[in-house]
Amino acid sequence: MQKITTCLWFDGRAEEAMNFYVSIFKNSKVTSVLRWPEGHADAGKVLMTTFELDGVPFQALNGGPQFKFNEAMSQSIDCKTQEEVDYFWEKLIEGGGEPSQCSWLKDKFGVSWQVVPEQLPRLLLDPDRAKAGRVMSAMMQMSKIDIAEIEAAAKG
Structure with a gap:
């Protein structure tokens, strides 16, 4: 249990x-x-x-109506591939959800989700801080994370 x-x-x-x-x-x-x-x-x-x-x-x-969801609490989904990122992103946005920034979205019920490719945290924690900074800059420009773009940013 x-x-x-x-x-x-x-x-x-x-x-x-x-x-x-x-x-x-x-x-x-x-x-x-x-x-x-x-x-x-x-x-x-x-x-x-x-x-x-x-x-x-x-x-x-x-x-009841007393409480609403907000970004202070979110569900995070770890994804292995771009196809998996795309799948969860599209399904959770379906029916009235809203994209946000840096892998975040709200579904049609107002629940916040992070759809995160496994490469992202690894690249953000890279000991090469210049590389990590480039990845962070690229991520900050995205809504849904594009793995190819963050990997290109990591290479400089």
């Missing part, structure tokens, strides 16, 4: 969000859907869902 599970707070869209995310990530599944019981004003409506995205557990709670 995993000790820590991310709980995402939605205003009536928990089940829709869960289904959206499960459709994007391989090896994902819905594990439960808890509905309000009979006798409650919201009887039959979804209160909370649990699901896994590529084996990582999540909860989605229909908590």
Whole structure:
């Protein structure tokens, strides 16, 4: 049993969000859907869902309109190839998401994601600080990360 599970707070869209995310990530599944019981004003409506995205557990709670997502909390996706970066970027933007800067985007629910090719952190941490600086400068000009461009920047 995993000790820590991310709980995402939605205003009536928990089940829709869960289904959206499960459709994007391989090896994902819905594990439960808890509905309000009979006798409650919201009887039959979804209160909370649990699901896994590529084996990582999540909860989605229909908590109401009091809180909104912001960039202070994001989900980061490690990608091996440009095709994988493109896939997650396009799927998460679908339906009203918004691109941001430096690998960040918000999906249609307002959840922030980072779609990060594995080369990026390695190049940013390179002991050659001039190389790392060139990569940082290139990244700052991008929304979705282009692996070929950051690798070209690293070469100078």
